[in-house]
Amino acid sequence: xxxxxxxxxxxxxxxxxxxxxxxxxxxxxxxxxxxxxxxxxxxxxxxxxxxxxxxxxxxxxxxxxxxxxxxxxxxxxxxxxxxxxxxxxxxxxxxxxxxxxxxxxxxxxxxxxxxxxxxxxxxxxxxxxxxxxxxxxxxxxxxxxxxxxxxxxxxxxxxxxxxxxxxxxxxxxxxxxxxxxxxxxxxxxxxxxxxxxxxxxxxxxxxxxxxxxxxxxxxxxxxxxxxxxxxxxxxxx
Amino acid sequence: xxxxxxxxxxxxxxxxxxxxxxxxxxxxxxxxxxxxxxxxxxxxxxxxxxxxxxxxxxxxxxxxxxxxxxxxxxxxxxxxxxxxxxxxxxxxxxxxxxxxxxxxxxxxxxxxxxxxxxxxxxxxxxxxxxxxxxxxxxxxxxxxxxxxxxxxxxxxxxxxxxxxxxxxxxxxxxxxxxxxxxxxxxxxxxxxxxxxxxxxxxxxxxxxxxxxxxxxxxxxxxxxxxxxxxxxxxxxx
Amino acid sequence: xxxxxxxxxxxxxxxxxxxxxxxxxxxxxxxxxxxxxxxxxxxxxxxxxxxxxxxxxxxxxxxxxxxxxxxxxxxxxxxxxxxxxxxxxxxxxxxxxxxxxxxxxxxxxxxxxxxxxxxxxxxxxxxxxxxxxxxxxxxxxxxxxxxxxxxxxxxxxxxxxxxxxxxxxxxxxxxxxxxxxxxxxxxxxxxxxxxxxxxxxxxxxxxxxxxxxxxxxxxxxxxxxxxxxxxxxxxxx
Amino acid sequence: xxxxxxxxxxxxxxxxxxxxxxxxxxxxxxxxxxxxxxxxxxxxxxxxxxxxxxxxxxxxxxxxxxxxxxxxxxxxxxxxxxxxxxxxxxxxxxxxxxxxxxxxxxxxxxxxxxxxxxxxxxxxxxxxxxxxxxxxxxxxxxxxxxxxxxxxxxxxxxxxxxxxxxxxxxxxxxxxxxxxxxxxxxxxxxxxxxxxxxxxxxxxxxxxxxxxxxxxxxxxxxxxxxxxxxxxxxxxx
Numbered sequence: 001x002x003x004x005x006x007x008x009x010x011x012x013x014x015x016x017x018x019x020x021x022x023x024x025x026x027x028x029x030x031x032x033x034x035x036x037x038x039x040x041x042x043x044x045x046x047x048x049x050x051x052x053x054x055x056x057x058x059x060x061x062x063x064x065x066x067x068x069x070x071x072x073x074x075x076x077x078x079x080x081x082x083x084x085x086x087x088x089x090x091x092x093x094x095x096x097x098x099x100x101x102x103x104x105x106x107x108x109x110x111x112x113x114x115x116x117x118x119x120x121x122x123x124x125x126x127x128x129x130x131x132x133x134x135x136x137x138x139x140x141x142x143x144x145x146x147x148x149x150x151x152x153x154x155x156x157x158x159x160x161x162x163x164x165x166x167x168x169x170x171x172x173x174x175x176x177x178x179x180x181x182x183x184x185x186x187x188x189x190x191x192x193x194x195x196x197x198x199x200x201x202x203x204x205x206x207x208x209x210x211x212x213x214x215x216x217x218x219x220x221x222x223x224x225x226x227x228x229x230x231x232x233x234x235x236x237x
Numbered sequence: 238x239x240x241x242x243x244x245x246x247x248x249x250x251x252x253x254x255x256x257x258x259x260x261x262x263x264x265x266x267x268x269x270x271x272x273x274x275x276x277x278x279x280x281x282x283x284x285x286x287x288x289x290x291x292x293x294x295x296x297x298x299x300x301x302x303x304x305x306x307x308x309x310x311x312x313x314x315x316x317x318x319x320x321x322x323x324x325x326x327x328x329x330x331x332x333x334x335x336x337x338x339x340x341x342x343x344x345x346x347x348x349x350x351x352x353x354x355x356x357x358x359x360x361x362x363x364x365x366x367x368x369x370x371x372x373x374x375x376x377x378x379x380x381x382x383x384x385x386x387x388x389x390x391x392x393x394x395x396x397x398x399x400x401x402x403x404x405x406x407x408x409x410x411x412x413x414x415x416x417x418x419x420x421x422x423x424x425x426x427x428x429x430x431x432x433x434x435x436x437x438x439x440x441x442x443x444x445x446x447x448x449x450x451x452x453x454x455x456x457x458x459x460x461x462x463x464x465x466x467x468x469x470x471x472x473x474x
Numbered sequence: 475x476x477x478x479x480x481x482x483x484x485x486x487x488x489x490x491x492x493x494x495x496x497x498x499x500x501x502x503x504x505x506x507x508x509x510x511x512x513x514x515x516x517x518x519x520x521x522x523x524x525x526x527x528x529x530x531x532x533x534x535x536x537x538x539x540x541x542x543x544x545x546x547x548x549x550x551x552x553x554x555x556x557x558x559x560x561x562x563x564x565x566x567x568x569x570x571x572x573x574x575x576x577x578x579x580x581x582x583x584x585x586x587x588x589x590x591x592x593x594x595x596x597x598x599x600x601x602x603x604x605x606x607x608x609x610x611x612x613x614x615x616x617x618x619x620x621x622x623x624x625x626x627x628x629x630x631x632x633x634x635x636x637x638x639x640x641x642x643x644x645x646x647x648x649x650x651x652x653x654x655x656x657x658x659x660x661x662x663x664x665x666x667x668x669x670x671x672x673x674x675x676x677x678x679x680x681x682x683x684x685x686x687x688x689x690x691x692x693x694x695x696x697x698x699x700x701x702x703x704x705x706x707x708x709x710x711x
Numbered sequence: 712x713x714x715x716x717x718x719x720x721x722x723x724x725x726x727x728x729x730x731x732x733x734x735x736x737x738x739x740x741x742x743x744x745x746x747x748x749x750x751x752x753x754x755x756x757x758x759x760x761x762x763x764x765x766x767x768x769x770x771x772x773x774x775x776x777x778x779x780x781x782x783x784x785x786x787x788x789x790x791x792x793x794x795x796x797x798x799x800x801x802x803x804x805x806x807x808x809x810x811x812x813x814x815x816x817x818x819x820x821x822x823x824x825x826x827x828x829x830x831x832x833x834x835x836x837x838x839x840x841x842x843x844x845x846x847x848x849x850x851x852x853x854x855x856x857x858x859x860x861x862x863x864x865x866x867x868x869x870x871x872x873x874x875x876x877x878x879x880x881x882x883x884x885x886x887x888x889x890x891x892x893x894x895x896x897x898x899x900x901x902x903x904x905x906x907x908x909x910x911x912x913x914x915x916x917x918x919x920x921x922x923x924x925x926x927x928x929x930x931x932x933x934x935x936x937x938x939x940x941x942x943x944x945x946x947x948x
Contacts, residue, residue: 020735024257024423027354046471075462075470097354099427103434106351107449109442114817115879117738117808134454141458168352168451186735190810196434197814197907199441204910204920205820209441212818214879217845221852225786233786234757261494261660264591283708312699312707334591336664340671343588344686346679371691378695405589405688433671436678446678498731498897501828520945549936549944571828573901577908580825581923583916608928615932642826642925670908673915683915 013178029074032178044071082146092178100192105165119222123160250415265333269415281308319383329415337429342402356459360397487652502570506652518545556620566652574666579639593696597634724889739807740785743889755782793857803889811903816876830933834871
């Protein structure tokens with residue numbers, strides 16, 4: 001069996017999704033890529049979480065074709081594959097239907113950056129992609145979902161903004177590996193909830209939501225404190 | 238004891254309701270029908286969940302009369318019976334007072350389809366039925382609840398829309414068996430929460446909620462991807 | 475030690491409060507009365523839930539004076555005592571700071587009856603009492619809280635409306651015993667959450683909240699179905 | 712190893728943060744000071760909660776310099792140190808990113824005192840501090856966070872208001888020790904949720920939120936009942 005260690009990591013990442021309350025039933029998937037081999041491991045489609053194992057994860061190539069595995073891979077496999085092809089620095093990808101993030105995706109709005117909880121991981125707003133056209137959906141839905149994401153990130157750095165919302169659908173997140181993508185999925189759900197409540201707390205007092213936006217220099221400070229060349233959060237590694 | 242296997246399935250379905258956070262105390266019930274025998278099994282009325290067992294489930298005929306069982310069946314039995322009589326393709330029914338779905342039922346509004354989480358299981362809005370008249374309530378409340386549901390589905394397919402809201406009351410859902418009805422009850426509660434938040438995220442930014450509606454071709458794609466003749470979600474069976 | 479069985483029941487009722495998510499820390503109390511002896515048992519004040527036992531419950535007379543017990547009784551004891559003195563049919567009382575019910579109490583609004591979840595236990599709106607005056611607070615705060623509740627129920631039946639909101643404070647509920655009072659505290663928290671969401675679902679669609687009110691004949695039916703002389707919910711007892 | 716008992720207390724306080732739902736991942740920290748020695752113990756930075764132990768807590772002096780410990784202390788250490796230097800009566804400090812409190816901090820609003828749940832611990836509104844300027848952030852972010860808090864409390868008593876919101880960031884709380892600071896962090900999260908819902912319940916009925924404010928004499932009564940010279944809540948100690 002190929003990629004034993006990677007299977008284990010992807011399995012763990014998938015199991016973390018319901019544990020963090022991001023997934024009910026089978027509504028989520030995580031994958032991670034082995035860049036040297038050009039292969040990624042992803043959850044099988046529609047299999048209950050308590051039946052998942054490292055062994056029934058599915059190995060795919062960068063075209064999303066199954067290389068090893070008896071089960072169908074996640075129906076979103078073509079999206080994962082396209083993002084891996086497009087963004088070399090991305091090592092892991094997660095998709096969920098977590099409640100608050102989906103709500104922003106359904107409203108078709110970016111999640112504005114109202115504070116440091118978001119700024120520690122997202123260098124600005126979590127962007128909401130445009131909706132797919134009827135033609136894009138009919139032609140190749142999952143592949144084109146990937147294309148719309150990459151298009152939406154033109155001029156943006158997917159490392160500094162490790163996630164987005166797909167309109168009328170839900171959140172995708174990524175990171176250096178599957179665990180980092182899970183982490184960012186949790187962050188997105190947290191800030192999605194907080195941002196809604198922030199706007200409501202403004203609204204009930206008649207305060208414009210624009211006044212709640214975190215100033216750019218606060219974003220700079222928090223993002224750099226964790227991710228810049230002189231980062232001092234956490235332990236030296 | 239009749240229908241031993243069906244009793245077990247209905248028992249499990251009922252126990253899943255509090256596990257999914259859909260039910261407090263005894264506020265819910267699940268049933269499933271054996272179409273060959275024309276009998277369905279349903280939870281007894283007002284019995285604590287930790288006192289339920291496959292053995293104390295109640296067997297009823299299609300008129301809702303008890304065929305086997307020492308306990309009174311759920312007070313909503315006549316509703317279940319009428320739906321089974323009216324809709325041959327329905328094999329299981331669930332009723333709960335889950336918080337978000339009840340809130341939509343109380344507001345008397347359909348849950349609009351804002352995204353794929355709903356479209357994967359409901360081919361459009363989750364419809365809210367009209368309220369019962371005073372006469373309907375006094376004459377035969379539970380039976381007429383069933384009649385109002387069937388009336389509200391004239392021109393609609395209960396397989397493509399496996400649930401509804403009864404005004405000022407709460408959600409009913411159904412499916413090929415009791416487990417599927419439970420599944421759809423969970424979906425309804427999830428999308429009820431998301432739809433409220435979606436509308437609020439629109440509202441705080443002054444965006445009309447109509448702009449958040451999922452386009453019809455997205456509904457088509459998601460519903461067909463899971464339920465159409467060429468469905469490719471999940472594993473071949 | 476007096477009232478051994480009653481101590482056990484009151485202990486269990488108090489322990490159920492955090493279990494139902496109604497209480498954090500020590501912010502709640504339950505009591506039950508022995509009408510024959512004219513004594514009630516109540517939780518001690520400010521003691522952690524994991525240090526409670528049937529033995530450290532406090533026995534009080536109808537003036538709220540300690541008859542047996544080493545610890546101070548709940549600081550709300552005078553409120554409980556006054557309600558027991560005023561309402562002969564009440565056998566158990568609960569006070570909590572449960573989140574949604576407190577929010578309605580703080581807003582100073584009755585919880586309107588929007589549906590059957592509430593109508594099954596409350597024959598109409600959950601009433602919010604007037605605030606206490608400065609004089610009432612300074613003179614005898616807890617006793618006067620009881621007086622304001624009884625005043626607010628003039629013309630109302632505390633059996634048909636087994637709970638209320640004390641303005642800027644929180645919910646009190648009652649019933650035939652402490653367990654029933656806990657049950658009604660859970661109902662209040664559930665319907666408080668649902669009523670807020672119901673109003674919000676109306677608001678985002680520009681629908682007046684008055685249109686969401688349950689019609690009187692629905693209240694009649696549901697309340698009578700459970701509590702009237704011909705009640706048919708649950709099992710014969 | 713120094714301060715063995717204090718390490719244990721600070722460890723327990725930190726572990727209580729996720730237990731109360733105030734912290735996901737590593738987003739929080741608690742500390743406590745030994746006033747005689749002029750040293751405080753604080754959580755290490757960015758270490759998973761399940762890897763924490765009394766032994767890997769970090770001991771710092773009042774300038775925030777590490778006196779004992781192999782790991783970096785919390786990135787917020789300079790804030791803790793400044794508050795300890797400024798406020799002699801404060802013995803423990805907690806910082807979290809709890810969801811509702813962060814939402815108020817992001818909205819840049821004080822949490823108004825709408826009821827007794829808040830008044831039992833906070834003698835008035837939970838104040839939101841001004842945002843830091845660009846210069847303050849660049850010069851010494853964490854130290855200046857402490858300075859902005861102390862500035863915001865000019866004319867206020869940090870014992871009577873044991874917490875605040877740092878704008879676009881989140882809540883800080885304190886108390887006589889780390890356990891008290893945790894307690895106040897829980898109170899802040901609770902009242903932050905209730906205050907939002909209170910305002911929403913006003914809003915849906917067109918009631919001005921000012922009418923929901925608790926009257927001053929109710930604040931006086933509740934705060935004094937627990938903390939005044941004649942306090943009668945809880946047990947004599």
